[in-house]
Amino acid sequence: MALRGALRLLSGSHKCAVTVSRAQGTSAAAHKGTSLFRITGRKDAKVAFSWRDALNLEGQLTEEEIMIRDSFRDYCQEKLMPRILMANRHEHFHREIVSEMGELGVLGPTIKGYGCAGTSYVAYGLIAREVERVDSGYRSVMSVQSSLVMHPINAYGTEAQKEKYLPKLARGEILGCFGLTEPNHGSDPSSMETKAKYNPSSGTFTISGSKTWITNSPVADIAVVWAKCEDGRVRGFILERGMKGFSTPKIEGKFSLRASATGMILMDEVEVPQENLLPNVSGLAGPFGCLNNARYGIAWGALGAAEFCFHLARQYTLDRIQFGVPLARNQLMQKKMADMLTEITIGLQSCLSLGRLIDEKKAAPEMISMLKRNSCGKALDIARQARDMLGGNGIADEYHIIRHVMNLEAVNTYEGTHDIHALILGRAITGLQSFTVDK
Amino acid sequence: MSGRVLVGVKRVIDYAVKIRVRPDKTGVVTDGVKHSMNPFCEIAVEEAVKLKEKKLIKEVVAVSCGPQQAQETIRTALAMGADRGIHVEVTGKDYDTLGPLQVSKILAALAKKEDAQLVILGKQAIDDDCNQTGQMTAALLDWPQGTFASEVSMEGDKVKVVREIDGGLETVKINIPAVVTADLRLNTPRYATLPNIMKAKKKKIANVKPADLGVDLTSRLEVLRVDEPPQRQAGMKVETVDDLVGKLKETGHI
Numbered sequence: 001m002a003l004r005g006a007l008r009l010l011s012g013s014h015k016c017a018v019t020v021s022r023a024q025g026t027s028a029a030a031h032k033g034t035s036l037f038r039i040t041g042r043k044d045a046k047v048a049f050s051w052r053d054a055l056n057l058e059g060q061l062t063e064e065e066i067m068i069r070d071s072f073r074d075y076c077q078e079k080l081m082p083r084i085l086m087a088n089r090h091e092h093f094h095r096e097i098v099s100e101m102g103e104l105g106v107l108g109p110t111i112k113g114y115g116c117a118g119t120s121y122v123a124y125g126l127i128a129r130e131v132e133r134v135d136s137g138y139r140s141v142m143s144v145q146s147s148l149v150m151h152p153i154n155a156y157g158t159e160a161q162k163e164k165y166l167p168k169l170a171r172g173e174i175l176g177c178f179g180l181t182e183p184n185h186g187s188d189p190s191s192m193e194t195k196a197k198y199n200p201s202s203g204t205f206t207i208s209g210s211k212t213w214i215t216n217s218p219v220a221d222i223a224v225v226w227a228k229c230e231d232g233r234v235r236g237f238i239l240e241r242g243m244k245g246f247s248t249p250k251i252e253g254k255f256s257l258r259a260s261a262t263g264m265i266l267m268d269e270v271e272v273p274q275e276n277l278l279p280n281v282s283g284l285a286g287p288f289g290c291l292n293n294a295r296y297g298i299a300w301g302a303l304g305a306a307e308f309c310f311h312l313a314r315q316y317t318l319d320r321i322q323f324g325v326p327l328a329r330n331q332l333m334q335k336k337m338a339d340m341l342t343e344i345t346i347g348l349q350s351c352l353s354l355g356r357l358i359d360e361k362k363a364a365p366e367m368i369s370m371l372k373r374n375s376c377g378k379a380l381d382i383a384r385q386a387r388d389m390l391g392g393n394g395i396a397d398e399y400h401i402i403r404h405v406m407n408l409e410a411v412n413t414y415e416g417t418h419d420i421h422a423l424i425l426g427r428a429i430t431g432l433q434s435f436t437v438d439k
Numbered sequence: 440m441s442g443r444v445l446v447g448v449k450r451v452i453d454y455a456v457k458i459r460v461r462p463d464k465t466g467v468v469t470d471g472v473k474h475s476m477n478p479f480c481e482i483a484v485e486e487a488v489k490l491k492e493k494k495l496i497k498e499v500v501a502v503s504c505g506p507q508q509a510q511e512t513i514r515t516a517l518a519m520g521a522d523r524g525i526h527v528e529v530t531g532k533d534y535d536t537l538g539p540l541q542v543s544k545i546l547a548a549l550a551k552k553e554d555a556q557l558v559i560l561g562k563q564a565i566d567d568d569c570n571q572t573g574q575m576t577a578a579l580l581d582w583p584q585g586t587f588a589s590e591v592s593m594e595g596d597k598v599k600v601v602r603e604i605d606g607g608l609e610t611v612k613i614n615i616p617a618v619v620t621a622d623l624r625l626n627t628p629r630y631a632t633l634p635n636i637m638k639a640k641k642k643k644i645a646n647v648k649p650a651d652l653g654v655d656l657t658s659r660l661e662v663l664r665v666d667e668p669p670q671r672q673a674g675m676k677v678e679t680v681d682d683l684v685g686k687l688k689e690t691g692h693i
Contacts (some may be wrong), residue, residue: 048471063511064640067518070475071631105633117633 051314054345060352061122068119069126072106073133080134084259088135088403091254093261095175095219101142102172108150114166116150122355125300132301133308136407137260139301140414144215145169147294149176152224152236156278156286161238165222177248179211179225179239179265180287186213187420188435189226189234190284194267196227196237198274205229205272207237208245211265213414217248218263224278225265226287236278236286245270256410292365295372295415296358302411303347305404306379309386310340312401316390327389336385343378351375366428373421380408442497444487445555446521447546448480450505450512451566460667466535467665476512479561481519481628482621486591487559488520489626495593496557498522502549504542506530510644517639518631524644525549529656533649536658538567541649543575548652550580555616557598562587562620573620583613587622 050056058066083094101107105117106127112118124146132139150169153161168174185192194209207227217223223239223246239246245268254262278286314337317327327333350371357363383405387394395402412418427433452458453473461468476484487499501516503509504527513524527545529537550558558580563570577584585591585600589608592599593615602609603622631639649656677683687693 063514064636067515067631067636067639068633071518071636072633075630103632104630105635109633117637119633119637123633 051341052311054341055349057348057352061126065120065123065126068123069130072104072127073130075100075104076130076134080131080138084135084138084403085397085400087259088137089258089397091258093141093219093259097138098141098145098175099172102170105170107142107170107172108146108154108166110146111150111154111166111170114154114162115170116166120355121296121358122352124297125351125355128297128301129304129307131304133304135259135403136301136305136411137257139297139304140215140257140411141260143294143297143301144178145172145176147297148178148290149222149224151293152178152278152281152286152290153238155289156236156281157238158275158279160275161278165238174221175216175219176222176224177214177216177220177265178290179214179217179223180291181211181213183210183212187417189287192226192228192234194225194227196229196235196272198230199271202271203274205237205274205277207239207267207270207272209267211267213251213262214248214265215257215260215262217265218250218261220248223248223265224290225267229282233282234284234286235282237272238276238278239265239267239270239272240276243270243272256406258406288365291415292368295368296354298411298415299347299354299368299371299375300351302375302379302408303344303351305408305411306340306344306347306375306382309383309401309404310337310344312399313337313340313386313389316393316399333389336389340382340385343382347371347375347378366424369416369421369424372415373418373425376408376412377418380405380412383408441554441556443553443555444490444496444499444557444559445546445550445553446480446483446487446499446501446516447542447558447560447572448484448501448503448512448516449477449561449564450474450503450509451477451564454478454565460665464664464666465662474508474511476515477561477564477566479563479565479621479623480512480516481561482623482625483559483561484516484519484521485626485628486588486619486621487557488629490557490591490593491520491522500525500553500555502527502546504529504537504545504649506534513644514639515631517642517644518636519629520635521642523642525553525647526644527647527649527652529649533656536660537656538658538660539569539571539575541654541656541658543572543579544654545649545652546572546576547579548654549647550576550616552652557616558582558618560618560620562622573618577618580616580618582617584618584620585611585613586618586620588619589622589624591619591625 079100080097087094108116109119109124109127110121128139128143131142150166153165169176180189182192182194194207194211196205196207198205207225209227211225221241225237225239226234227237229235247266248263249266250261250263317333320327354363354367354371383401387401387405390399390401393399397403423434451474452469453475456473459468484501490496491499499521501513501521501524503513510526513526517524546558558576560573562573573586574584585598585602587603588600589603590601596615597612598615598617598619599610599612600619602611677686
């Protein structure tokens with residue numbers, strides 16, 4: 001979908017033309033350009049190196065995956081990029097983007113039926129990478145809706161629940177959120193304090209407790225909340241806006257993922273009908289299944305943010321002249337870019353391998369932990385380095401990198417901190433758990 | 440009325456790519472360079488799909504002439520909502536010399552074969568900027584034409600086309616069957632949605648050779664040389680108006 005952005009600029013229908021042209025100047029060259037270049041007709045025909053796609057990821061994707069990625073990339077660059085500067089600066093969440101993404105069919109893309117596209121996990125990863133290239137907050141909104149709300153309903157819910165909620169969630173008509181983390185229990189969800197008590201007389205559950213750091217909660221229509229039942233097992237419940245005792249205050253003073261709304265879920269004796277219980281899972285396997293689904297998307301996504309920072313830093317250092325030469329002429333700059341290129345390229349290859357394994361149903365959770373941890377940690381480093389390369393301009397949000405630096409702090413932390421994933425891997429490597437002090 | 444619309448889509452070098460002239464000066468570098476659907480062809484497809492959604496026509500057929508890769512462009516049109524595709528296979532030397540005259544002969548033959556009531560094309564391609572194919576196709580078919588369309592509406596057995604012309608806007612009403620070429624402001628092409636991209640896989644693309652349509656691809660044009668635009672020369676600064684006038688006289692400008 002080639003000229004759309006430029007055509008709209010020409011026909012003057014863009015509101016923030018200055019921002020768009022600046023963004024286009026820096027990132028347009030970064031996305032549409034030469035990929036692998038073959039000189040044919042010579043006996044020793046060489047394959048030239050492309051810094052944009054160093055290990056030819058393009059050649060390993062199917063035509064369908066390329067079309068999905070290209071179409072969605074155009075939407076992200078033309079529709080999301082122009083909004084993000086102000087959305088982030090003024091901490092405004094554009095609820096409309098959920099409906100827009102719903103129209104494009106990218107919400108819950110791996111689910112089959114119920115108005116969902118039923119595409120591959122590799123396509124899901126490519127989608128996440130394109131959104132996060134714009135902003136991690138937008139990608140968080142998409143991940144929550146797809147992996148943390150639609151997925152549990154699809155995997156653990158009844159047919160009635162699926163029919164009731166999935167089509168509307170797919171269209172972005174209703175927005176969901178995922179309530180697991182509590183103020184006193186982040187990395188150890190098994191000790192959660194939110195309780196669900198069953199009332200046989202009314203056939204309802206009474207749920208009390210509080211959840212925090214919940215993406216979408218202030219404006220969500222439904223919440224998939226995980227609570228401990230009387231038998232000590234954790235189970236999932238679908239709560240709806242309007243239920244008595246259910247409130248979702250916004251968290252103020254947040255300096256990360258500002259373009260997405262984050263809040264708490266406060267439940268004061270909320271009466272939830274038993275039809276809203278997700279019956280097909282109990283125990284922490286439920287929430288962890290969802291988290292793994294989301295973490296896979298994040299592994300791809302974080303690299304999208306890293307790519308943006310790398311490409312922008314490259315362009316900036318090529319344009320900026322100090323001491324009579326472009327900054328990019330300097331060895332320190334080139335070394336930083338070489339490191340960025342290497343990590344991003346290797347990261348993307350690993351994500352592609354993982355996506356294919358998931359599609360073949362041959363993936364283990366630890367694989368996802370390993371790549372979520374790697375992508376997020378490396379992306380944060382890349383963003384910080386890129387910020388440094390831009391010097392003073394690097395702290396201005398107009399150059400976008402500082403926003404990615406802020407965002408990636410949260411991305412590195414949520415869905416399992418960098419350290420927690422290390423413990424997951426450590427346990428898999430040694431057979432010895434190191435989460436708790438007792439044996 | 441067959442209710443069938445033929446839409447021509449051309450695979451061109453992507454608008455954002457920096458064009459480089461080949462060292463042998465016979466053309467531009469296309470190997471390994473990103474290609475996509477000509478933007479005006481996107482607008483043409485969008486218009487055809489819109490007509491189908493309004494139930495004014497029944498079927499949208501996307502056509503592209505070129506080598507194997509032209510199928511990608513047809514696939515994009517299918518993902519936007521076209522019903523089926525026709526890939527007219529043109530390769531090698533024939534493809535190098537393929538121009539508006541040859542394409543319009545092909546489109547005219549297909550329009551007759553498919554019993555199309557409308558042929559919608561982009562007004563021009565961004566690689567050659569010819570702006571000829573639509574007009575030639577109409578002439579070969581002896582059909583009326585509504586070019587540079589910024590608005591298209593079906594009115595019974597006629598089409599009303601608002602055209603963008605130098606002096607402003609001109610409205611014409613032409614009989615069906617007709618040829619329409621799309622201009623910039625006709626519509627805003629949709630993003631191909633995921634479900635539609637996946638459905639596009641199942642839609643058929645027929646393979647046709649120009650000989651099957653009785654079309655002779657010989658070109659009457661020969662490209663002698665392709666050069667880059669001349670490098671911009673430095674300007675000259677003068678101190679007074681008299682100096683300026685003097686310099687202009689010197690260089691023969693006045």
